[in-house]
Amino acid sequence: MVRPSTRTPDHLRNHSLSFFDQMAPPFYVPLLYLYPNDGTAPYDDDLVESRTRLLKLSLSKALSTYYPLAGTMTTTTTAGDGHHDPLTVRCNDEGALFLQARMMNTPLDSIVGEEARLRLLFPDDLAFRSTTLSTLLVVQITSFECGGMGLAVCASHKVLDMSSLCSFVNHWAATSAGGPRHRIEQSVRFDLAALFPPVSKQVTKTFDPPNVRTVCKRFVFGGPSIGKLKAMMRRHKIENPTRVEVVLALVCSSAISAARTCCLSSSSYVGSRSRLGSAFLTQAANLRSRLTSPSSTTSSIGNLSSIFAMSIGAGVEMDLISFVSTIRRVKTEYFETCSEEYSSGKDFRSFIVESTKVFRDAGSSEEPDVAQPRVYISSSWCNFPIYKADFGWGKPVRVTTAAQELKDTIVLLDTRDGDGVEALVCLEEREMTMFQCDKMVLTFADVAYV
Template sequence: MTTKVTVISVENVKPSSPTPHHLRTHKLSFLDQLHPTIFSFVSLCYLKDDSSGQAKAAEALNKLKESLSKALTPFYPLAGRIQDDQLSIDCNDEGLYFSEARVNCNLSDFLREPDLDLLNHFYPCHPAKIQPYAGIHPVMIQVNVFDCSGIVLGFCLSHKILDGISTSAFLKGWAACAQGCFESVSPTFDATSLFPPSDKLPMGSITLLGRSMVRTGNCITRRFIFNAPAVAALKNKAAISSGVRHPSRIEVVSALIWKFAMSVAESIAGSRRPSILSHAVDLRRRMVPPLPEFSIGNLLWIPYTKCSAEEDTELHSLVLKLRETFTGIDADFVKKLQSGEGVEITCENVKEMAELYSKGPVDYYGFTSWSKFGIYDTDFGWGKPNWVGSHKISGPVFMNLIHIMETNEDDGIEAWITLDGTEMAMLLEDQEFLSFASVDPSPLL
């Protein structure tokens, strides 16, 4: 039997209380401006007892809608519409896009061997063909109900207002409302006052630079799990050789993926090329004083790390490079961004990158991490998710992207890696790389 995802209803869920007039326009910050109209995708899978039946699923669906309406009162911009100029959100309470779908299989069957093509249909806008109307919605949600009454929540989230931590904050707030803890939900939307918008950003140059990082061909997305013992081994290996004190999970796993991605690219090209790794860094925890986790907006910076064709690509060397990059994003750096130097820093970064690309082919790898964000703690009253997924990237135009997720196992890492098909095939045959990672395992193991 062919598994089908059938959308049976679409509606707008509105805030339970109207947004005050003085909050009607939410201006986007300088950091929000730097993000193009791209979307994040995340799915939360909840196994439920077969005996609960569709009646219980209907009860859960009503609970989700009622609590979402309450959560949208403090998260009011998410029920608005992104303006054509991409500089503000009209907080008009038109409502958050909310669809319900039926899936004609059991969720446990899907989770035994996740089909990433099928997973993409759990989202309200398919990642391979974003609908035009998605560009005006800050958040879109699809609730997928399986034959067993299991539920998958699929989210399409605009990067114009939400980064990973903002997404986690929204999920925690919604779940708190579902459990009757409405008073504990108190998001702040201070990003614009902290990082005022600017009309001097070189958006044309940023767009051209972004296009130079795009590849053509057939890409493949695969899931790689680095369990706790593997991560511990990598941290120990990197610490002994590099002298980096207490390398983080993100540093060692990112360095390992970068190392082997460069290796397969070199094998195919026949020679080493310069390589660039960008990695999103949260600014909330690096400010003095730190911002609370419920601070909403793109409160992150995306620094890049270079590795020339002549430099060492051993794990410890790459970990050291990443540590130097990350430590450079400190409280003083954030103050420069806030003081108005952000435009100058952005222009200089764009200039440096453009000069590097002008000298010949460059391999680019974009990393983002949603680890330690607490998304696995999202409990609407029927337990925590059994799996938190991302999405499959497909099409003839793509970028080398690595989305790092947490796992439901302590200290594990789940990396969703998208590479050219030939490069991915070589990575899947590299026994040294696979000694640290398992490929596409079932989330139920």
């Protein structure tokens, strides 16, 4: 365990989770940073030991600032239903779990292509998994024979969203690197529980994934391909389309098409009743820059994001242009309503709970003949500063995440050059086969590292 370098003061010993922390799913968010050989010998025990020592020392210092990450989660039983909801972090300086490993017979530049080996780089198979561990932060460094290094971070989503996770890792990296070129960013705040207190009732739902075989694959949309997609949008009067809009629209529309094709081709296809209904695309929304006040939320650590959804009616055929247009319209309307609700003086939390209803109710019907809507869960990690993490031996050559096992999920990340998008898509096995053959996917994406 790596503990904070300084003891957490008594008045900070209990960190209350906010309403948004309460809404967050109870799993670990994984990020993997890959660093190439910097010109030293292929494998140097002394160098590995030196870097490991530096990482531990700087992590200890970083945990003194991000002290809740060195604590343990406690639970409170919600009155009436017996539901155990984590509402408090005991900031007891227990520390973060720090693991070390060595990868044999696999070059760094090919590890992303071998999903089984890639998952070994993440701590104890925690990526996107719920756990009984009370530890909130787990780190694993993996040394490669080529001299490269993998640094995996798994942090509890109950205390960090992607914005806060990036802030923490970059703070840790700057502490490790030192020097004027690696300035540590502004001070951080842990005030979200005061701004958005938790509610007493259960607002999240735990559900088991369907018992179907899923496949998660990586697709890279390079800058030139995205440029062509943007040009297509502009020709149809969609101004300034973003990378996320065009890639998400292409991926989701192609996934829906694959699901419908599989359903229509076989009446015995598993779960066919759910594929004949309508579909929803949910998107995670970072609210830090969307709230009119307080401005301090930009440096507040914790969760400050929500979910909104667009619907696609049963049997409705929506081309890529319409899909992008609808994504933009729904997103714009959501953020406008969000700002209005926050500024109105009403209970902002009620609005957030209602906006996540589609996600929370997914698969809730027990009627065998009722066509349930398909819910595609997307999260964009684009435009977060994930490639800034220089611990003193250069910036990462690649930053990625682990493959998910929950079907109908889409995670988007930046490519290293900032122009492209890497999409991790998890679908039912047969649907993935159809998805890969989709004309738009074949035209604009590369099946990467499969």
